Amino acid sequence: MPLVHSEKIEETSTLLLWKLTETEDELHTILGSSYNSEDLDTISHPQKQREWLASRLLIKILVEQFGLLYEGTHKDEHGKAFLVNNASHISITHTFDYVAAVINPSAPVGIDMEKTDPKLQRTSRKYLSEPEFTHAENELATLCMYWCAKEAIYKLYGKKKISFRNSIYIQPFTKSQRLIQGILTDDEEDLQINSPIHIRWFEDYCLAVSV
Structure with missing residues (x-):
């Protein structure tokens, strides 16, 4: 996934935007087992599965930039993704061509x-x-x-x-x-x-x- 844009937002949040070029199989291989397969299993459309995997890979990259261990994501009762064993706040968006994510260590963020x-x-x-x-x-x-x-x-x-x-x-x-x-x-x-x-x-x- 070629990096298209990286930016600090108000010195508190980090934004990454990637061009989505990998196939679903390639994303599976890169991620390994570091994602919640139960969430992925709820998605039936192949392109949506590809976007989901790409977004989790981008979150993994963001988390590791802070020197932290990425242990996957889960969703709360409202469907919002959160990091496993990590209090940082994240938000994810994906389209057919791009995947973007933002992380803030101390406050909620939202991206679309x-x-x-x-x-x-x-x-x-x-x-x-x-x-x-x-x-x-x-x-x-x-x-x-x-x-x-x-x-x-x-x-x-x-x-x-x-x-x-x-x-x-x-x-x-x-x-x-x-x-x-x-x-x-x-x-x-x-x-x-x-x-x-x-x-x-x-x-x-x-x-x-x-x-």
């Missing part, structure tokens, strides 16, 4: 990466509030930034039953911005998260990291 796809225009009413929808003007790159930013802060929070449309608000931005602001509200928990969200573009893929 999406390709600009017309489906974001068809479904925008489902994930954008009325002000956001008006601001986006159905422009594909803007919609992609909205979606990635919302997904990233959603993954930072790590709990289900949060409405992208009603509970996550992204402040207005321009397409050239590399830092935008998101607010997640959970009324049931009487909680609000204000998060800076870092935006990076790679070809026609948008990557967002919420810290």
Whole structure:
């Protein structure tokens, strides 16, 4: 997996982005037994299995960069991945072409990466509030930034039953911005998260990291 991008985010989180080139068999060989086969067994689609294996390999590389032993990942009751016997916080995203991961030793993080796809225009009413929808003007790159930013802060929070449309608000931005602001509200928990969200573009893929 060729390294495409490596970056420190706000001096607390480390981001790695790799181009996914290996076959599923090659990824199995590289990882060996250092992954949770029970999680992998729940995935039936070959491409999704390949992406899952690649994401775990990237997490392994990140963890070992800190001089720590990688013992695999598990998922909590909300489906969020966490490291086995390691208190560092991680977040993972994978697409057909790329796999990205971010690690923070002391605080939750969230990451997402999406390709600009017309489906974001068809479904925008489902994930954008009325002000956001008006601001986006159905422009594909803007919609992609909205979606990635919302997904990233959603993954930072790590709990289900949060409405992208009603509970996550992204402040207005321009397409050239590399830092935008998101607010997640959970009324049931009487909680609000204000998060800076870092935006990076790679070809026609948008990557967002919420810290």
